Amino acid sequence: MFKITSKETLSAGVHLFKVKAAEIVKKHKAGQFVILRLHEKGERIPISVADVDHDTGELLLLVQEVGKTSEEMGTLREGDSLLDVVGPLGQPTQLPDNATTVCIGGGIGMAPIHCIAKALHKMGNKVISIVGSRTKELLTFQEELKAISDELIITTDDGSFGRKGFVTDALLALIEKGEKIDEVFAIGPVPMMRAVCRLTQGYGIRTTVSLNPIMVDGTGMCGACRVTIGGETKFVCVDGPEFDGHKVDFDELTKRLKMYIDQERISREKFVSEHPVTCGCEVKSGT
Numbered sequence: 001m002f003k004i005t006s007k008e009t010l011s012a013g014v015h016l017f018k019v020k021a022a023e024i025v026k027k028h029k030a031g032q033f034v035i036l037r038l039h040e041k042g043e044r045i046p047i048s049v050a051d052v053d054h055d056t057g058e059l060l061l062l063v064q065e066v067g068k069t070s071e072e073m074g075t076l077r078e079g080d081s082l083l084d085v086v087g088p089l090g091q092p093t094q095l096p097d098n099a100t101t102v103c104i105g106g107g108i109g110m111a112p113i114h115c116i117a118k119a120l121h122k123m124g125n126k127v128i129s130i131v132g133s134r135t136k137e138l139l140t141f142q143e144e145l146k147a148i149s150d151e152l153i154i155t156t157d158d159g160s161f162g163r164k165g166f167v168t169d170a171l172l173a174l175i176e177k178g179e180k181i182d183e184v185f186a187i188g189p190v191p192m193m194r195a196v197c198r199l200t201q202g203y204g205i206r207t208t209v210s211l212n213p214i215m216v217d218g219t220g221m222c223g224a225c226r227v228t229i230g231g232e233t234k235f236v237c238v239d240g241p242e243f244d245g246h247k248v249d250f251d252e253l254t255k256r257l258k259m260y261i262d263q264e265r266i267s268r269e270k271f272v273s274e275h276p277v278t279c280g281c282e283v284k285s286g287t
């Protein structure tokens with residue numbers, strides 16, 4: 001069992017958990033993730049490691065409620081436990097040396113991009129962070145990013161905070177300003193990562209994205225997380241999650257993410273009907 005040592009609800013349906021997992025913390029490197037299961041009847045869901053605390057042996061996980069399991073996780077409280085946490089999984093980020101990097105986090109991608117930005121900063125790279133969300137309330141990890149970035153640019157779609165527009169607008173402005181960018185790292189919703197790749201491809205800027213397909217076993221055996229990279233089949237759980245964004249078949253990834261949409265809806269509806277009070281998207285207080 002893996003104890004939840006703290007839970008903070010940052011915005012509607014978005015929770016930051018600290019989970020005691022000392023062995024995973026010891027081995028974790030930036031870019032890796034865990035697969036967790038809430039209880040014996042629970043499904044396995046992959047979650048990126050947003051940060052680790054080597055002193056306390058805690059993992060930091062930012063979870064957004066999007067369906068049955070993530071909503072069920074949203075009902076857990078400090079002191080509760082997760083049945084399994086498996087990891088660290090996946091390949092660590094390949095960190096450049098002495099480079100100018102731009103780290104882009106969209107939505108809850110702000111958490112895992114923070115972990116990568118921190119490692120890049122530690123290696124002595126120049127780090128420009130761009131984080132974006134629909135609106136001010138959904139911004140997270142700003143203080144943490146500020147501490148390890150040479151520059152932090154915040155965008156909101158509605159202009160409620162920072163620069164109005166998308167992360168790609170801020171990236172384009174940087175490029176047009178003449179910033180010599182060696183590599184871009186992007187984590188967020190698939191359309192955002194795709195838009196970043198389209199932009200950087202035109203300028204020949206190396207771009208690494210962290211993919212989020214449906215996963216089951218996390219060991220390269222089931223094939224659920226299959227993606228096509230430069231015409232070759234790869235398994236995100238063991239070969240990734242990070243890949244050269246200019247080689248990703250985003251159409252296929254988008255299609256495969258929608259494969260079980262009917263089953264996911266039924267499963268969520270069943271959960272909501274069985275947990276009418278605990279489930280939902282209101283910001284929970286007193287967690």
Ligand SMILES: Cc1cc2nc3c(=O)[nH]c(=O)nc-3n(C[C@H](O)[C@H](O)[C@H](O)COP(=O)(O)OP(=O)(O)OC[C@H]3O[C@@H](n4cnc5c(N)ncnc54)[C@H](O)[C@@H]3O)c2cc1C
Pocket residue numbers: 033044045046047048049061062063064065066067068069070071108111112211212213214215241257258261264265267268
């Ligand atoms: C390597 C990796 C790291 C991830 N890191 C995080 C993280 O740090 N925080 C976080 O909140 N989520 C993360 N995800 C996504 C998370 O695993 C899914 O949101 C979760 O499995 C959905 O389960 P569910 O039962 O709640 O929803 P489901 O009922 O399974 O799905 C509900 C909706 O979410 C979509 N969905 C399902 N699986 C995924 C997925 N893997 N990625 C994106 N959308 C999905 C479905 O298309 C559907 O529309 C990560 C995924 C991967 C592969």
Ligand code: FES
Pocket residue numbers: 214215216217218219220221222223224225226235236237238
């Ligand atoms: S999750 Fe099964 S092969 Fe990757």
